[in-house]
């Protein structure tokens with residue numbers, strides 16, 4: 182995990198924002214790695230966060246390939262809709278933080294606010310593709326900590 186991820190999530194936890202991880206893991210559908218690896222990574226992440234007093238409320242992943250035509254692979258909204266119904270969330274009052282433009286599209290599709298981080302693939306996406314974005318993110322954050330700052334400044 183990047184430094185400052187745990188403190189950022191802890192601050193969101195303290196402000197009573199549910200923190201949910203939504204991830205495409207087509208490596209499962211392609212047979213590159215088993216489901217159990219996702220659970221192992223989840224357990225490791227949970228343990229690292231717990232050491233710093235942070236937690237995520239849920240993790241959803243899409244194991245399908247792009248051509249499987251499932252309803253969950255981002256930027257399709259299936260996982261967000263499931264998270265919203267299982268955790269009683271109003272997506273229009275939620276935030277999607279991601280490092281790919283697909284995450285921004287996903288946010289726009291459900292009426293959530295979209296935050297792009299420069300970490301991970303983010304900087305490359307911004308440098309090479311932002312001229313073609315049909316709609317920009319609501320905020321571009323240096324990292325998850327900066328994203329948390331922005332979220333916590335918004336009216337609840």
Ligand SMILES: [Zn+2]
Nearest residue numbers: 243245251253
């Ligand atoms: Zn899927």
